[in-house]
Amino acid sequence: MNRVSVVVPVYRCLPYVEGCLRSVLAQTRPVDEIVLVDDRGGDESMAVAENFLRGRHAEFRTVTHERNLGLGRARNSGLEVATGELIWFLDSDDEADPRFVERLTGALDAAAADFACTRTQRVDDAGRVLQIDEASYASSVVSGIEFAHLLVTGRAKAYACTKLFRRELLGDRPWDEDQGYEDMAPSMRMSLASTRVALVDEPLYRYLYREGSISTSLNRRTFDLFTVGRDVRAAVTGAGLGDRWAAEMLGFRYREVLRSVAHVAMRADHAATSRPQLYDEAIARVRDEVSVRDVIPLMRTGHRREAVFAAILGVSPGLYSTILRYR
Numbered sequence: 001m002n003r004v005s006v007v008v009p010v011y012r013c014l015p016y017v018e019g020c021l022r023s024v025l026a027q028t029r030p031v032d033e034i035v036l037v038d039d040r041g042g043d044e045s046m047a048v049a050e051n052f053l054r055g056r057h058a059e060f061r062t063v064t065h066e067r068n069l070g071l072g073r074a075r076n077s078g079l080e081v082a083t084g085e086l087i088w089f090l091d092s093d094d095e096a097d098p099r100f101v102e103r104l105t106g107a108l109d110a111a112a113a114d115f116a117c118t119r120t121q122r123v124d125d126a127g128r129v130l131q132i133d134e135a136s137y138a139s140s141v142v143s144g145i146e147f148a149h150l151l152v153t154g155r156a157k158a159y160a161c162t163k164l165f166r167r168e169l170l171g172d173r174p175w176d177e178d179q180g181y182e183d184m185a186p187s188m189r190m191s192l193a194s195t196r197v198a199l200v201d202e203p204l205y206r207y208l209y210r211e212g213s214i215s216t217s218l219n220r221r222t223f224d225l226f227t228v229g230r231d232v233r234a235a236v237t238g239a240g241l242g243d244r245w246a247a248e249m250l251g252f253r254y255r256e257v258l259r260s261v262a263h264v265a266m267r268a269d270h271a272a273t274s275r276p277q278l279y280d281e282a283i284a285r286v287r288d289e290v291s292v293r294d295v296i297p298l299m300r301t302g303h304r305r306e307a308v309f310a311a312i313l314g315v316s317p318g319l320y321s322t323i324l325r326y327r
Contacts, residue, residue, distance in 0.1 A: 002109075003032040004101055004164070005084030008092050009074035010049050012041035016093040016208065017049045023095040023206075025058055029102035034060040035082050037074040040067050045092070072175040072182035075160065079174070085167050089160045089175075096161075097204040104164040107198035111141040114194035115165040119203035120157060125210060133157050133207070137199040144194030145241070151188055152236070152248045154255055158187035162205045169194060176231075180221030184256070185231035192239045218268035218276050222261055226285065229257035247301040250294060254306035262286045262313060266321045283317050290314045 006024055010017060024031060034053065038046040053060050063077045075089050086105065090096065104116040120133040135155055142150070150156035160175065160183045169190055176182040191197065233249060236242055242249070265282035269275055292314045298307035312320040 002086050003084040004086045005033040005082035006031045006088045006090050007035045007075055007078030007082055008090050009037045009039050009071055010046045010092050011039040012043055012045060013092040014043055014045045017045050018052050019095055020092050021052050026098045027101045028098050029105060033084050035078040036060055036062050037078040038064040039074040040065050072177040075175045076173040087165045087167055091161050093208045095206045100204045103200050107200050108164055111196050111198040113196040113198035114169045115163050116198040117163045118200040118205055120162055120205045120207050121203045122207050122209050132203050137201045140199055142197050144191050144197055147197040148188055148191040152252050158184040180224040181228045184228045188232050188235045218265050218278050222264050225257045225261050229253050251303040251306055258286050258289055259309050266324050270325050
């Protein structure tokens with residue numbers, strides 16, 4: 001039986017880390033190795049994590065950064081010392097269903113797949129389910145190119161933590177470093193490099209949606225989405241799929257990059273008493289890439305929300321912001 005290592009980067013997660021690790025210890029198919037990565041958050045999160053595991057006589061390994069290096073580097077640091085043939089990357093403010101490892105290892109082995117992926121429950125601080133992020137999977141096994149197409153079209157998510165990977169697929173340092181949104185481009189590259197991907201339709205991962213995370217606050221990392229968009233396009237083009245997926249990539253750019261940056265900026269503006277410092281820069285950069293000429297192609301290929309976004313934002317960001325406020 002293949003050994004499973006779980007890599008848990010620990011960074012300013014004090015209210016959540018015990019629940020995260022409790023979900024690891026509750027797995028019906030126990031993990032074989034726990035690797036904690038101390039990414040130097042400056043609080044007691046790491047001490048709480050280690051004491052929690054020691055109190056339950058759970059063995060674990062620790063990697064300690066000299067300073068805060070970010071989530072991508074933390075995952076890569078944990079991977080360097082992990083010894084399992086199967087690797088799970090778990091964010092320290094999230095939790096997994098007790099059947100996560102059992103179901104994903106079973107699906108992975110049954111399909112002889114390169115990685116397995118489950119769906120995501122998005123939850124709030126009280127544990128209430130807000131939504132399921134992905135639509136139901138139509139198949140239990142797809143090719144790597146088919147999964148990459150699901151990522152491009154938004155029918156699958158690039159979240160690292162919803163996946164169980166075979167070690168050989170990952171290489172040495174798979175996750176993007178020194179930038180935010182470090183899941184998206186690497187997940188695309190790994191999908192395109194895979195022969196088969198196993199899909200588990202049950203939503204077995206619980207993703208905590210909270211204010212102040214990188215996806216909900218306007219900061220310099222928000223602009224990393226532009227880099228991510230270029231990196232995903234480069235991966236798709238490098239696989240010879242740029243022309244075939246041209247319509248899907250246009251929708252992807254509007255959905256995952258332009259609309260996402262605009263929404264983060266506008267939500268931050270709605271929540272603030274005065275205009276956020278980076279707001280004007282964010283909207284200007286988005287407007288530089290939005291074109292009313294894209295409206296008809298977007299509509300024609302079923303990207304209606306993206307078409308509406310392009311039509312309104314190109315003319316009046318203020319009007320779009322007002323609409324967003326009351327959605």
